[in-house]
Amino acid sequence: MLGFYLHIPFCDKKCTYCDFYSIESTGLIDRFVDTLLTEIALLPCDERPLTSIFFGGGTPSLLQPEQIRQILDHIHQKYELDSGCEITMESNPGTVTQASLEGYRAAGVNRLSVGVQSFVAEELSFLTRIHSATDAQVAINHARSAGFDNINLDLMFALPGQTLESLTVSLNHALDLQTDHISAYSLIFEPGTPLHAQLLKGAVAPQAEEYDAEMYALVMERLAHGGYEQYEVSNYARVSSRNLQCVHNLTYWHGHDYLAAGPSAHALHRGMRSWNHRSLTAWTEKITAGHLGHANTEVLTPEQRRTELAFTTLRADGLPVDRFQAEFGVDVRVALQPHLGYWISDGLVEDRGTVLRLTRKGYQLCDPITLTVLDSL
Amino acid sequence: MKHFRNFSIIAHIDHGKSTLADRLLERTGRVTQREMVYNQILDDNPLEQERGITIKLHAIQMDYKAQDGEVYKLNLIDTPGHVDFSYEVSRSLSACEGALLVVDATQGVEAQTISNLFMAIDQGLEIIPVINKIDLPAAQTTVETVKQQVIDLLGCKEEDLILASAKAGIGIDEILEAVVERVPPPTGDPTKPLRALIYDSIFDPYRGVVVNVRVFDGVLKERDKIRFWNTNQAYEVDEVGILYMKRERTKVLEAGNVGYFTAAIKALTDTKVGDTVTLASNPCESPIDGFKEVKPMVFSGIYPAESDDFEDLREALGKLTLNDAAISYEAETSSALGFGFRCGFLGLLHMEIVQERLEREFNQTIVTTVPNVRYKVITNKGETLWVDNPSQLPDPTHIADIQEPYIRAQIIAPTEYVGTIMKLCIERRGQMLGQSYLSADRVDLTFDLPLGEVVFDFYDKLKSTTRGYASLDYELGDYKSGELVRMDILLNGEPVDALSSIVHRQKAHEWGKKLCKKLRELIPRQMFEVAIQAAIGSKIVARESISAMRKNVIAKCYGGDISRKRKLLEKQKEGKKRMKQVGRVEVPQEAFLAVLSLDD
Numbered sequence: 001m002l003g004f005y006l007h008i009p010f011c012d013k014k015c016t017y018c019d020f021y022s023i024e025s026t027g028l029i030d031r032f033v034d035t036l037l038t039e040i041a042l043l044p045c046d047e048r049p050l051t052s053i054f055f056g057g058g059t060p061s062l063l064q065p066e067q068i069r070q071i072l073d074h075i076h077q078k079y080e081l082d083s084g085c086e087i088t089m090e091s092n093p094g095t096v097t098q099a100s101l102e103g104y105r106a107a108g109v110n111r112l113s114v115g116v117q118s119f120v121a122e123e124l125s126f127l128t129r130i131h132s133a134t135d136a137q138v139a140i141n142h143a144r145s146a147g148f149d150n151i152n153l154d155l156m157f158a159l160p161g162q163t164l165e166s167l168t169v170s171l172n173h174a175l176d177l178q179t180d181h182i183s184a185y186s187l188i189f190e191p192g193t194p195l196h197a198q199l200l201k202g203a204v205a206p207q208a209e210e211y212d213a214e215m216y217a218l219v220m221e222r223l224a225h226g227g228y229e230q231y232e233v234s235n236y237a238r239v240s241s242r243n244l245q246c247v248h249n250l251t252y253w254h255g256h257d258y259l260a261a262g263p264s265a266h267a268l269h270r271g272m273r274s275w276n277h278r279s280l281t282a283w284t285e286k287i288t289a290g291h292l293g294h295a296n297t298e299v300l301t302p303e304q305r306r307t308e309l310a311f312t313t314l315r316a317d318g319l320p321v322d323r324f325q326a327e328f329g330v331d332v333r334v335a336l337q338p339h340l341g342y343w344i345s346d347g348l349v350e351d352r353g354t355v356l357r358l359t360r361k362g363y364q365l366c367d368p369i370t371l372t373v374l375d376s377l
Numbered sequence: 378m379k380h381f382r383n384f385s386i387i388a389h390i391d392h393g394k395s396t397l398a399d400r401l402l403e404r405t406g407r408v409t410q411r412e413m414v415y416n417q418i419l420d421d422n423p424l425e426q427e428r429g430i431t432i433k434l435h436a437i438q439m440d441y442k443a444q445d446g447e448v449y450k451l452n453l454i455d456t457p458g459h460v461d462f463s464y465e466v467s468r469s470l471s472a473c474e475g476a477l478l479v480v481d482a483t484q485g486v487e488a489q490t491i492s493n494l495f496m497a498i499d500q501g502l503e504i505i506p507v508i509n510k511i512d513l514p515a516a517q518t519t520v521e522t523v524k525q526q527v528i529d530l531l532g533c534k535e536e537d538l539i540l541a542s543a544k545a546g547i548g549i550d551e552i553l554e555a556v557v558e559r560v561p562p563p564t565g566d567p568t569k570p571l572r573a574l575i576y577d578s579i580f581d582p583y584r585g586v587v588v589n590v591r592v593f594d595g596v597l598k599e600r601d602k603i604r605f606w607n608t609n610q611a612y613e614v615d616e617v618g619i620l621y622m623k624r625e626r627t628k629v630l631e632a633g634n635v636g637y638f639t640a641a642i643k644a645l646t647d648t649k650v651g652d653t654v655t656l657a658s659n660p661c662e663s664p665i666d667g668f669k670e671v672k673p674m675v676f677s678g679i680y681p682a683e684s685d686d687f688e689d690l691r692e693a694l695g696k697l698t699l700n701d702a703a704i705s706y707e708a709e710t711s712s713a714l715g716f717g718f719r720c721g722f723l724g725l726l727h728m729e730i731v732q733e734r735l736e737r738e739f740n741q742t743i744v745t746t747v748p749n750v751r752y753k754v755i756t757n758k759g760e761t762l763w764v765d766n767p768s769q770l771p772d773p774t775h776i777a778d779i780q781e782p783y784i785r786a787q788i789i790a791p792t793e794y795v796g797t798i799m800k801l802c803i804e805r806r807g808q809m810l811g812q813s814y815l816s817a818d819r820v821d822l823t824f825d826l827p828l829g830e831v832v833f834d835f836y837d838k839l840k841s842t843t844r845g846y847a848s849l850d851y852e853l854g855d856y857k858s859g860e861l862v863r864m865d866i867l868l869n870g871e872p873v874d875a876l877s878s879i880v881h882r883q884k885a886h887e888w889g890k891k892l893c894k895k896l897r898e899l900i901p902r903q904m905f906e907v908a909i910q911a912a913i914g915s916k917i918v919a920r921e922s923i924s925a926m927r928k929n930v931i932a933k934c935y936g937g938d939i940s941r942k943r944k945l946l947e948k949q950k951e952g953k954k955r956m957k958q959v960g961r962v963e964v965p966q967e968a969f970l971a972v973l974s975l976d977d
Contacts, residue, residue, distance in 0.1 A: 005936055020937075185932040213928035234932045252936045266937040273940055298940065308943050315934060342961060346905065365904050366930035374946055375953050 003052040003251035004075060006036065007262030008060040009280055012095065016128045016198070019190035021264035021278045022058040028280065033067045039261045039287045040074045044269060046259070049082040050075070052248035054089075055109075061091035065103025072108045086111055086247040088152075093139035094131035101139075101146035111246075112143050113152040113183075119173040120166045123159050133173070140177050150244065152181040157219055158212040159187050160204045167215055168222070175226040180244045182228055182236045184219045186212060213364055220360045232316040233363050253316035255309040263293065272299050302328070310377060311370045315363075318355025319373070328377075332356065335376050343369065378633040379562045383452045383591065384505075385469060387494055388479035389487035389848065393509040397479060397543035397552075398437075398453060402622075404549050405439035405451070436577075436589060436620045436635055443557045451556055452620075452635040454576065454591075456493065461724030463852065464671055465577070467496050468651045471667055472576045472591035472635060475503040475560030477552065478527070482508045482516035482540075485523045485819060486530060487848035488789040494530070504531060505539065505555045512542040526816050563593075563633035571595035571603070571654065572661040573630075578648040580700040586642035589620070590635070590654055594661060597630040597638060597654070606653040606664040612640035645702035673705050673721025674782065674853065675728055675832050676765040678746035678875060679735070680717030682955055682966065686741070687716045693739035694718060697731065704731055709766065713875045713959045714744060714969070719766055722748075725832055744957070744966045746875045750829045753780040753856050768874035770863040773914060779879075780856040782828045785810070788839070790847035792820045797842045805830035806859075806881060825854060829879065864889055864918070866896065867910040871960040875969050882913075889919035892971060897921040899968040907962050 010029055011022045053075065055068070068089065075081075088111040089104055101112070116136040118124050124132065131139075136153075143151055153174055157167050174182055189196045189206060198204045207215070220230060228236035232253065237244040251258055260267035263283040266275045276293035277283040283293040300308070306328045313319050324330045333340060333351075340356070343349040348362035348369060358366060388394035439451045454473055456466045470476065476497045480486055497504060506527045510516060524538055531537075539555060541548025572594040578586050590597070597603075597617055604611045618626040619636040630636040642648060650671070653664035681690045694706050705721035722728040728748060735741045754762040754771065755778040764770050770779075786807070788798055792814070799809065799822075807826040814820050826835075831851070839847050864885055866876035876896075880888050889911030896909050904926055911919040934942055956963040 003936075186928075186930075188932055209927050216928055233930055233934070249935065252939065253934075258936055260936070264937065266940065268936070268939075275937070275940070304943060307946065308939055311942065311946060312934060312939060315930070348904070363930060364928045365926060368904055368926065368929050371946060371949055371953060374950050 001051050001247075001251050001254070001256035002046060002048045002079075003054065003248050003256065003258035004050050004079070005054050005056060005248070005258055005260045005262075005265050005267070006060075006071065007260070007265040007276075008032075008055055008057040008063060009263050010057070010062050011059045012062070012092075013128070013130055016194040017187060017190070019193050020056075020058065023280060025280075026062055029062060029067075031284075032280065033063065033070065035284050035287050036071060036261055037074050039293055040071070040078060042287065042290070042292055043078070043259055043261065046079060046257075046269075048257075049080040050085055050259075051082045052086040052088070052251055054087075054248040056090050058090075059092045059095060060089050061095045061100070061104075065100060065107050068104055068109060069107035086150075088113055088246070088248055090115065091139070092131065093135040094129070096139050096142065098142040098145060101142050101148070105147045110148070111150040111152070112148045113154065113181075114139055114143070114179075115154045116140075116174070117154055117156045118159070118162075118166075119170040120162075123156075123162055123166065123170075126159060126161060127156065137173070137177065140179060150181070151179045152183060152246070153177065153179040155182060155184040155219075156187055157184060157215045158207045160207065162207070162215070164211075164214060164218055167218060171219065171222045171226075175222070178238070180238050180240070181246060182223060182238075183234055184223070184236065185234045186216060216364060217360065220363065224360075230360070230363070233366055235316075250316065253312040255305065255312060261293075265293075271305075272297055274298075306330070306377065307374055310373055313355075314358065314370055314373060315366050318352060318357030320355055322354060324377075330377055332377070336373060339372050339376060378565065378567075378631075380447065380449050381452065381563050381633045382449055382475065382556050382560045383454065383473045383563060383633075383635055384475040384477060384556055384560050385454045385456050385473045385497075386477045386479055387456065387490060387497060388477075388509075389481070389484070389490045392479050392481040392484065392487075392490070393543045394479055397477070397507070397509065397541070398455065400543045400546060400549050401451075401453065401553065402437065402439060404553065405441050438619050438621055438635065441553050441557065444554060445557075449557050450634070451553070454635060461722075461727040463492070463496075463850075464669055465650055466493055467500075467667065468574070469576045470497050470502060471500050471665070472574055473497075473502060474563055475505065475556065477556075478504050478506045478531070479509050480506070480523060480527055482511045482520045482523050483513055485519070486526050486789065486815060488787045488821075488850040489848055491530070491789065491821070492787060492850040492852070503560050504533075505552070505559055506531060506533060506537060507539045507541050507548070507552060509541050509543055511540045512545045512547060522816055522818075526819070529815065565593045565632035567594070567596055567632040569594040569632075570659045570661045571597055571601070571656045572665065573597060573654040574665045575605075575648055575650055575652045575654060577650060578645055578702075580645055581639075582699075584615075584639045584641075586645055586648050587624070587637050587639050588642070588648050588654070589637050590630070592630050592632050592634055592636075593665065594632050595656070596632065597636075599628050602657040603640065603654055604657040604660065605647060605649075606655060606660075607668055608647050608649060608652060610642075610647045611657045612642055615639045615641060645699060649702070671703050671723065673703070673723060674750065674828065675722045675724055675748045676751060677720060677722070677728055677748040678709065678711060678714065678717055678766070679706075679720050679732070680711065680714040680744045680746075682742035682744055684715040690718070690735075690741055690743065693735055693741050694720070696739065697734060701731070703727065711746075711768075711875045713873045713957055713964070714746070715957075717744075721751075721765065725836065742955075744969055746969050747878060747971075748832045749879065750782050750827075750832060752829075752861070752879060754778070755780075764879075767863055767877040767879045768865075770877075770879060773862065778858050779861045781859050781861060781879075783825050783854040783857050784828050784831060784851040785854050786824045786826050786831070786849060786851040788822045788824070788847055788849050789815065790820060790822070790843050792818050794843040794847060795820055795822070798822060798839065798847060801835075801838055801842060802826060805835060806884075826851075827857075827859065827881075828853070862913050864892075865912045866892065867908075867912055868900075868959050868962045868964070869908050870910075871962075872912075873959050873964070876971075885913055886918050889913075893919045893921040895971045896968055897923055899971055900962065900964055902926040903962060905961065 009022045089109045090113045119133040189199050223236045264278040274294045274297040277295040286293045324332050386394050436454045442448050456469045573590040573592040577589040601614045617638045651668040655661045706718040709719045751765040802824045807824040810823040812822045860882040865872045893909045906925045907923040909921045
């Protein structure tokens with residue numbers, strides 16, 4: 001498995017809750033694409049075929065289809081692509097048309113992620129999104145007509161002012177659309193965002209934990225009932241004869257390598273993690289001078305790798321028992337006693353033989369369980 | 378001998394003892410003004426300077442040319458400034474013939490000053506009253522009252538008082554002259570067999586124990602074969618000298634003088650404060666009166682924060698006892714805290730000092746349990762047990778009688794606080810024995826109080842309810858029977874031994890309620906509900922519960938989040954190490970001291 005993440009750091013308008021690196025100076029896009037092509041040329045070679053490419057942002061759908069094609073061509077010149085290579089692009093329903101979607105599909109993108117977030121007007125306005133509920137539905141229909149047969153829909157919950165009723169409205173809309181994948185995130189008040197500043201001022205309040213938990217339970221239950229299988233804290237794939245789980249994200253969670261390009265993008269390659277400058281200017285300067293865009297790197301110790309693998313697999317489709325034995329010589333079932341016994345009897349964890357997997361109740365308490373796991377390993 | 382003067386200074390914290398001592402040293406040329414600026418010479422331990430108290434004794438010899446033209450050798454013997462160390466105070470006073478009573482012109486006489494003063498008067502010391510800080514503007518309105526207080530207290534005349542300001546250098550010469558004129562020179566017979574008092578000893582890693590002594594009779598010389606009267610240990614003296622700013626070898630120390638000696642002594646336990654030093658071959662007829670074995674009064678469990686550090690902690694305690702012989706410790710096991718030590722201290726301040734020294738000087742991260750006293754338990758079979766760990770109190774059905782130590786407390790405060798103080802003391806099962814007025818607006822109250830009630834937050838409570846104006850001193854009294862019961866704390870049905878306490882039956886309900894409430898605040902929510910119960914035997918007297926955590930998960934973890942999330946988890950994992958596991962419940966270390974911060 002080898003992934004490739006490209007960060008497209010532009011938005012028409014930044015959302016108040018978002019802490020990904022992004023700027024509103026869309027006039028810089030053309031120059032950015034040139035720099036990105038240069039960066040791809042500078043990246044280390046790898047003989048393994050790419051199994052996934054992911055255009056994240058920002059708003060990658062602000063790039064012209066031709067620009068996406070150019071980038072993919074450059075990648076293809078340097079790396080082999082696996083025959084089933086998953087190529088995902090994030091999009092904002094307010095920025096796509098039937099024509100542009102056809103263009104992205106023709107350029108090679110085969111999975112589209114649509115940032116819907118909610119189907120309730122007040123909630124979209126709270127999130128400072130530029131699209132409407134109808135825009136979202138239209139975008140998804142256009143994507144289908146454009147030939148996308150692997151579409152993800154992003155939702156958010158635990159928004160201030162949201163109720164179980166309004167969340168049900170959004171869930172019903174999402175289920176009606178029967179997209180291939182749904183990501184449903186509980187709102188995070190990320191430090192440094194305008195939303196966090198509002199929180200500090202007391203202008204907004206987070207949902208009470210109890211209600212947040214009820215919403216999360218509702219999401220998990222409705223999506224399961226609607227034919228989606230949860231395989232991570234916030235991710236659900238439609239049950240189908242095809243595997244509709246996101247290959248790229250599983251690459252992260254299963255501890256496999258991923259290359260990266262674009263400001264603020266993180267890579268993990270041959271035991272070293274690197275992350276690019278979180279500034280278009282700084283990143284551009286480095287690349288133009290013929291260097292990689294790294295702000296910093298770290299070489300992971302075996303213990304750090306073990307820690308990362310434990311918490312990323314645990315929050316996804318389960319702690320792989322045999323892999324821990326083989327790679328780290330740890331019998332997790334033994335190491336986790338007496339906690340594992342309690343968790344199983346409390347219905348937080350299931351022992352599925354090959355993996356120890358969180359139940360729906362377990363996903364609710366993923367972080368404290370993770371901490372105890374790390375403390376025990 | 379007629380040119381020696383041995384004296385100490387009696388003063389309340391902050392009344393200017395250290396500044397005055399510094400000033401005397403400066404005036405007699407022992408230190409220069411430059412050295413003086415940032416140091417209070419006698420309090421040379423950082424902990425002492427921070428807290429403004431003297432923990433270890435110090436002594437220093439000064440040469441003073443008096444107005445009569447003669448040069449006198451003045452030995453200033455410092456006294457520790459806290460009630461925990463009153464025995465040491467009595468021993469250093471008995472090495473002197475006189476004492477300066479230093480009273481702050483704006484504050485007046487305090488409890489601790491009075492008890493030390495009475496100790497000095499009992500031992501026949503000449504008292505020189507000094508009213509200090511007279512240069513402060515506030516002193517103009519208070520100095521007359523304070524003067525009258527001192528006159529009433531000592532039964533002296535107004536002309537006996539010296540008005541001074543150590544800070545401004547006022548009255549320093551008068552004080553030095555008064556020491557020469559009023560303090561009698563030491564008496565004693567240099568031709569008699571050696572008879573010297575140990576008033577302090579310190580451990581030096583290179584030379585062994587350095588013993589500080591006052592020689593009463595005879596002469597102490599290098600190569601003498603000496604014997605300690607009470608410990609009955611014999612040694613050959615290596616080095617003898619006097620205490621200037623540093624130790625200065627003189628080879629001999631004659632009757633009347635104060636100094637030190639070394640004799641390759643490896644343990645402080647051989648050189649007990651108050652013991653008599655004499656010659657092995659030609660001993661004196663009788664020891665110096667007043668020797669006492671110092672016994673720990675307050676006990677607490679000290680555990681390593683991480684159980685792997687048990688051996689390190691043992692080593693640190695071992696090193697600490699080399700220069701603080703008053704600490705006792707023995708290994709114990711707690712089901713909640715693992716392997717640790719039950720330590721005994723002279724008092725609460727002593728306990729705090731030991732804990733701080735372990736953390737600062739020996740780099741130990743420790744968990745301490747709530748302090749308690751030592752109980753005397755008479756079983757139905759008539760056996761006597763001493764219990765210094767509440768969890769070891771036998772089953773009530775086997776107990777015929779439990780006795781607890783009492784103290785006699787003296788509290789001095791402005792009269793407006795009498796009501797508050799009485800209320801506090803009565804709540805703590807105190808009994809008032811008397812009250813007397815030091816002046817129209819200051820009262821001296823005497824109470825009998827169970828020490829067990831004082832080791833909790835009594836002193837802090839006294840200070841906070843009297844806005845810091847009350848001062849406390851106490852002496853130990855007898856053991857008295859009490860209706861005492863052991864209260865256990867259970868978390869999800871499992872008893873937590875380190876949280877057990879011994880309380881009075883009538884206060885048990887209230888106590889249990891408060892403790893459960895406090896623990897509910899201190900124990901974080903877990904993935905399951907936690908029941909906190911207080912129980913006497915099998916009877917539950919109070920309960921609280923901590924509801925289960927419902928949702929705790931960060932929604933996103935993608936390629937760019939992993940490194941940050943790992944670092945956060947690593948940090949949280951470190952924090953988790955400081956939690957103690959009681960059954961399934963994780964208990965933060967602060968919880969083990971919860972009792973100390975119960976609100977009324």
